[in-house]
Amino acid sequence: MKKMKFLINGNPYELAVKSITDDSAVVECNGTDYEVEILESRAEQKTPRLVRKNVAPSSSEKVERTHKPTEHVGSQYIKAPIPGTILSILVNPGDSVEIGQVVAKMEAMKMENNIMASSDGVVKTVNVKPGSSVLEGEVLITLEV
Known part of the structure; x- marks a missing residue:
């Protein structure tokens, strides 16, 4: 009361x-x-206040998380960047590919994404087929560099 x-x-x-x-x-x-x-009621608003300490970066180096499609990274594996479904494979074993060449197409988050070669080479194996569901980081194509 x-x-x-x-x-x-x-x-x-x-x-x-x-x-x-x-x-x-x-x-x-x-x-x-x-x-x-009661004609009018005014509820007291209790809004939480977030208090955070300033955090300094652990290092002064800038870290690149991804590479540019035309940048040579020397990888022999072409991996799925995000989970999705393979729509088409545009290369076959024995085909030569160049950096930035589209080698497959996949659907992820209701969008069509081009999967590009990360280095020059010859297709060694194709590990997926159209309609396959893949997880992030799964190897789609192996190259001989």
Whole structure:
């Protein structure tokens, strides 16, 4: 039960809220019970405040997470960049490929993505076929570099 004291026109009043619903409340004022209608209610907002410490980077080096399609990285494996479904394979074992050449197409997140060769070489094996579901990092094509 919430109790409050008021001073109205110099007269002291003691109010106690006995029960409350969405549109009415029962209050006791100076020993007498009253049922009152609630016209407007203001709820106190308790917004949490997030406090974080400043964190310095662990090193001053800039780390590249991915490579450019035309950049030579010397990889002999062409891997799935994200989970998805293989739509088509555009090369066969024995075919020569160049950096940045589209070797397969896959659907991921309702978008068609081109899978490109990360180095020059000759296709050694094709490990998937159209319609295959693949996970991120799964080897799609092996190259002889």
